[in-house]
Amino acid sequence: xxxxxxxxxxxxxxxxxxxxxxxxxxxxxxxxxxxxxxxxxxxxxxxxxxxxxxxxxxxxxxxxxxxxxxxxxxxxxxxxxxxxxxxxxxxxxxxxxxxxxxxxxxxxxxxxxxxxxxxxxxxxxxxxxxxxxxxxxxxxxxxxxxxxx
Amino acid sequence: xxxxxxxxxxxxxxxxxxxxxxxxxxxxxxxxxxxxxxxxxxxxxxxxxxxxxxxxxxxxxxxxxxxxxxxxxxxxxxxxxxxxxxxxxxxxxxxxxxxxxxxxxxxxxxxxxxxxxxxxxxxxxxxxxxxxxxxxxxxxxxxxxxxxxxxxxxxxxxxxxx
Numbered sequence: 343x344x345x346x347x348x349x350x351x352x353x354x355x356x357x358x359x360x361x362x363x364x365x366x367x368x369x370x371x372x373x374x375x376x377x378x379x380x381x382x383x384x385x386x387x388x389x390x391x392x393x394x395x396x397x398x399x400x401x402x403x404x405x406x407x408x409x410x411x412x413x414x415x416x417x418x419x420x421x422x423x424x425x426x427x428x429x430x431x432x433x434x435x436x437x438x439x440x441x442x443x444x445x446x447x448x449x450x451x452x453x454x455x456x457x458x459x460x461x462x463x464x465x466x467x468x469x470x471x472x473x474x475x476x477x478x479x480x481x482x483x484x485x486x487x488x489x490x491x
Numbered sequence: 492x493x494x495x496x497x498x499x500x501x502x503x504x505x506x507x508x509x510x511x512x513x514x515x516x517x518x519x520x521x522x523x524x525x526x527x528x529x530x531x532x533x534x535x536x537x538x539x540x541x542x543x544x545x546x547x548x549x550x551x552x553x554x555x556x557x558x559x560x561x562x563x564x565x566x567x568x569x570x571x572x573x574x575x576x577x578x579x580x581x582x583x584x585x586x587x588x589x590x591x592x593x594x595x596x597x598x599x600x601x602x603x604x605x606x607x608x609x610x611x612x613x614x615x616x617x618x619x620x621x622x623x624x625x626x627x628x629x630x631x632x633x634x635x636x637x638x639x640x641x642x643x644x645x646x647x648x649x650x651x652x653x
Contacts, residue, residue, distance in 0.1 A: 345496075411607045428575065429509060431568070440503055443496045445510070449605045452514055452598070455521075455583050456575035 343442045347414040348373065349383050350392060351403050354411035355469040363400030415464040418442050420450040421472055423457050426477065435473060496608075497615040502533060504620060504627075505564035507609050512555045512567045514605060518598045519548040519569065520576035525591045528584060537588055540648065547641070551602075551634050558630060561622045594647050599641035606635035 343351075356364035370380035379386045384401055387393040392407035403411055425431040428479040445453075460466055460476050468475040498504045522545040526538060556566040562563050585591045613624070620627065 353645070379552050416515065428513060429506075431506075437503075439504060441506065441510075444498070444507060444608050446604050447607075447610055448597075449510075449514070452517060452601045453510070455519060455579055456513075456572065457579075487592075 343414055343417055343445065346387060346390075346392075348409060348443070349380075349387060350407055350416065350462035351402065351414040353387075353393060353403055354408065354415065355472075357402065362385075363396065363402045367402045369401065381458075392422065411452075412464055413447060415467055417445070417447045419452040419464050420454045420457065420459065421445055422474065423477065424450075424453045425433065425460055425475060427457050428453075428473075478484040494537070496612050497617075498609075498620075499616065499618055501618075502564075504612050505559055505562040506563070506612070507558050507612075508555050509564065509567050511605060511609070512552050512559065513572055514602055515548040515555065516551040516569050516572035516601070517576055518559060519545045519552070520573045521580070521594065522548070524580050525585065525594070526577065528580075529588070529591070534588065536648065537591060537636050538644070540595065541591070544598070544641070551637070554630055554634065558622065558627060563618075568573065584611045589649075589652070592645060592652075596645045596649065597639050597641065599645055603635060603638035603642060606631050606638060610635065 343444055349369070353364045358374065360368070366377055366380050369384070370377045378390065384395050386392060387407065388395050388402075391404055392410060393401050393403050395401050414453045418438060421441055422434055424438055425434040425441075431437055442456065463474070463491050466474050522541040527542045550565065550571070559566045584596045610628060613628060613631075
């Protein structure tokens with residue numbers, strides 16, 4: 343997944359959590375980049391018609407941006423589910439986040455041919471919990487219990 | 492989360508190589524399924540293509556397994572992936588020979604893209620891996636080259652059928 347798609351995915355998720363425009367600071371935090379880098383990329387996304395940035399308000403995705411963000415989120419969901427179902431990785435969220443920078447959507451589509459993914463994906467992704475809410479496995483339970491502690 | 496497209500550890504490298512093994516196993520298993528599931532006997536040319544694809548994927552898998560072993564990670568056995576392909580095949584199987592060729596083209600292109608991205612991420616990394624970096628990149632580049640040849644071969648066959 344390329345850098346701009348990672349930004350679009352994060353903006354989409356932050357907008358859902360904040361129920362409005364996504365703040366640049368929150369976007370930068372989630373991507374572990376400096377606010378200056380985030381601002382630069384957001385400017386590029388705006389130039390390409392994927393996002394609107396209003397000073398002091400934040401970033402909102404355009405319709406085209408939302409489509410691309412959902413595609414990127416779906417790629418992430420495939421990687422996450424593949425790690426659990428096929429490779430039985432316990433720390434699947436942590437690993438999915440490092441792998442999504444290298445795994446392209448075309449590669450994810452091939453991995454998708456051997457996993458069970460629900461048709462409503464990626465709408466079933468819960469942004470606050472940062473995980474697909476339909477995942478049922480011990481690994482998810484352990485993540486939930488960690489969050490509760 | 493990080494947006495760096497670089498492989499940062501032995502663990503991440505091994506995971507990517509395991510994914511490569513699975514991709515090869517999917518190609519191999521789907522090629523067998525295509526050959527078995529066609530309602531009419533496949534043309535000799537297509538049958539040969541599928542056999543070559545399965546054979547080449549098995550060779551690539553062996554090379555990747557050797558790298559995974561050196562990283563002291565677990566390889567992904569073919570008999571673990573074959574039933575998963577079988578289980579989902581009904582929903583994704585091509586309808587005719589042209590569909591089989593298109594599926595094969597997607598396989599080759601996807602594999603090429605995967606190895607290209609992994610090589611780029613290795614080259615962008617400053618991590619000192621526990622296996623020789625030159626050997627690693629040489630093996631992966633060789634596989635990538637064969638995938639590029641595969642794309643060309645399938646494309647030529649598709650064009651000749653039009």
